[in-house]
């Protein structure tokens with residue numbers, strides 16, 4: 613499949629079939645993340661692949677966190693969006709959850725986050741290319757330290773996660789801004 617087709621066809625997938633992608637396929641996808649560019653070639657990513665009970669425990673941590681802040685005002689103060697609960701339910705029914713960690717380094721927060729963005733997009737596009745669906749997840753952020761401790765990586769920062777599996781839905785493309793509204797030519 614061409615890159616353009618993978619870019620055009622990729623969607624955020626929130627319903628997955630129960631079938632689990634093979635280790636070989638998952639490693640192929642992670643390898644494409646590994647090949648992403650990174651600032652100063654720091655390659656600031658570390659992947660933990662969660663399945664079964666441990667994956668459900670991660671989702672439950674998010675649900676419990678979200679319950680703690682069910683008061684609307686309190687939720688807004690803590691910056692815990694209402695999407696945390698639905699995202700946790702997506703994690704529960706996806707066969708695979710890739711946790712993307714970053715080594716804590718205050719001097720490299722912006723660069724490393726940009727690099728991880730490139731890495732995750734490579735992962736999502738390769739998943740699409742191989743006939744899988746993915747969901748890039750930031751809602752793990754609110755319970756990140758607890759999730760990191762659960763998987764014994766409390767020394768690192770949980771940057772984001774990716775739910776992965778075979779899609780059980782075909783969402784339409786979500787709206788995008790027109791090129792003319794986001795591009796300016798000068799000189």
Ligand SMILES: Cc1cc2nc3c(=O)[nH]c(=O)nc-3n(C[C@H](O)[C@H](O)[C@H](O)COP(=O)(O)O)c2cc1C
Pocket residue numbers: 622623624625695699747748749750751752783785786
């Ligand atoms: C950095 C980032 C974080 C995201 N976090 C979440 C999330 O936590 N939960 C969720 O359901 N979708 C999440 N999404 C998916 C976006 O909602 C989605 O990409 C957007 O609505 C466009 O839809 P599309 O991916 O199908 O084109 C995230 C996407 C990105 C790029």
